[in-house]
Amino acid sequence: MILGIADEIRAFAAQGNQVLNLTVGDFHPKQFRIPRALEDAIVDALRAGECNYPPPIGLEPLRRAVAGFYAAHGGRALELNTILIAGGARPVIYGLYRALVDPGDRVVFGVPGWNNEYYCDLIGAEGVRVACSPETGFLPTAAMLRPHLRGARMLALNSPLNPTGTSFTAEQLTAICDAVLEENARRGPGERPLYLLYDQIYWMITTPGTVHADPGALRPAILPYLVAVDGISKCFAATGLRVGWAIAPPPVIAALNNILGHVGAWAPRPEQVAAARLLADTAAVTAAIAGMRRETSARLETIYHGLQAMRAEGLPVDCLRPQGAIYASARFALHGRRVPGGEQLRTDEDVRRYLLRAAALAVVPFAAFGAPPDQGWFRLSIGTVSVADLEALMPRLRAAVSALAQAA
Numbered sequence: 001m002i003l004g005i006a007d008e009i010r011a012f013a014a015q016g017n018q019v020l021n022l023t024v025g026d027f028h029p030k031q032f033r034i035p036r037a038l039e040d041a042i043v044d045a046l047r048a049g050e051c052n053y054p055p056p057i058g059l060e061p062l063r064r065a066v067a068g069f070y071a072a073h074g075g076r077a078l079e080l081n082t083i084l085i086a087g088g089a090r091p092v093i094y095g096l097y098r099a100l101v102d103p104g105d106r107v108v109f110g111v112p113g114w115n116n117e118y119y120c121d122l123i124g125a126e127g128v129r130v131a132c133s134p135e136t137g138f139l140p141t142a143a144m145l146r147p148h149l150r151g152a153r154m155l156a157l158n159s160p161l162n163p164t165g166t167s168f169t170a171e172q173l174t175a176i177c178d179a180v181l182e183e184n185a186r187r188g189p190g191e192r193p194l195y196l197l198y199d200q201i202y203w204m205i206t207t208p209g210t211v212h213a214d215p216g217a218l219r220p221a222i223l224p225y226l227v228a229v230d231g232i233s234k235c236f237a238a239t240g241l242r243v244g245w246a247i248a249p250p251p252v253i254a255a256l257n258n259i260l261g262h263v264g265a266w267a268p269r270p271e272q273v274a275a276a277r278l279l280a281d282t283a284a285v286t287a288a289i290a291g292m293r294r295e296t297s298a299r300l301e302t303i304y305h306g307l308q309a310m311r312a313e314g315l316p317v318d319c320l321r322p323q324g325a326i327y328a329s330a331r332f333a334l335h336g337r338r339v340p341g342g343e344q345l346r347t348d349e350d351v352r353r354y355l356l357r358a359a360a361l362a363v364v365p366f367a368a369f370g371a372p373p374d375q376g377w378f379r380l381s382i383g384t385v386s387v388a389d390l391e392a393l394m395p396r397l398r399a400a401v402s403a404l405a406q407a408a
Helices: 002-014 036-047 060-074 089-100 116-123 142-149 170-186 220-225 250-263 269-279 282-312 348-359 387-402
Strands: 083-086 106-111 126-131 154-158 195-199 226-231 244-247 317-319 327-332 377-381
Touching (some): 036 269, 036 282, 060 083, 060 282, 089 226, 089 244, 154 170, 170 220, 195 220, 220 226, 282 317, 282 387, 348 377
Parallel strands (some): 106 126, 106 154
Antiparallel strands (some): 327 377
16 A cells, blocks of 8 residues: 555656655655764774675674663663674564464554564464554553463564554553463463564654653563564664664574574674664764654654644644654544535545645555554654644645535
8 A cells, every 4th residue: 555655646746746745654864864973883884894794693792782772771681692683673573473473373463553464474374453543542452452362472562653653651561561471371381472572663762751661671571572673773764774683582583593694684794883883882872862852753743733733723633642753643534525626535545645635745544554444544754854844734734624525
């Protein structure tokens, strides 16, 4: 669906139309640059000839830097044999599915969410979708998950969540960890454990008042069953540099190393050398994270306040308070209304196309992320636009929504 939307946006722009494209889950370097310390370190690594194969598990200086980074910023200590470096978070997630999940195994995950159904298809696993609502920030609760954990092999969570920009509280995540521990305690010696895959790639991008929750810090007893995914791509706007990592029990790391090593999914050596230097530079890391939080929060708050102002005027729009990542959850409850000229909007796709034509706004419906269709919820991504761009959008969007007529 997202690729089809991208094609439509390109065609619309090729006709001379200006589009505010909030579909892209990435950063534009005009808006978000990688830290200068990282840029300089990459150049230095290249000039030093750091261009040969790295060890499949990752360079030891980077693995040590990741451990130090977590000790300084994440609140928990890591052993070196629990860390593996890879070419971004995606190979890590896929590799963990390959290492832990067999065909026919059940994987539980909330929707909307990012790509778990596709990983299940690739592995031949049975995906168990748990539909989430705005009342829980589109995040699953322990009560929602518990009925599905019996006999499952993996529970996949993501916080802050792509596509919604919402985050687990410590209380919510602790309850989920307890449910995982209860299920594993129930299993006999011949049964394989239930693993918690925790994708926290956006954890350093939070809005004011939001504190990221880490399962390993909240419930150390979960560590034998916890496989975490992280990297530099989001917090440092370095998506194209392809440096991610897994944090998992040593036997899982060993299996993951065998899988990813055979397919050559390691991160490029110069980027590993540079990432190690950056993560060891506390001042540079602190400044980069603070700047990222400031800039992303400013954009997310512009969307939130703009849509809430329209809602206060009685227009059928809404927005959840952003908590992290680069996404806002916006609702355009325009179904059943008629556009000027008589066409009735019936589906999320109708609404999406109308917003593109009438407000030059490109968004992605939550149905693209596994959610039930036609609920009116959309992902708005801010990584490629400025605050001024978003401020200029609001009058156009207000005019487009106001122009719709109630169905007779």
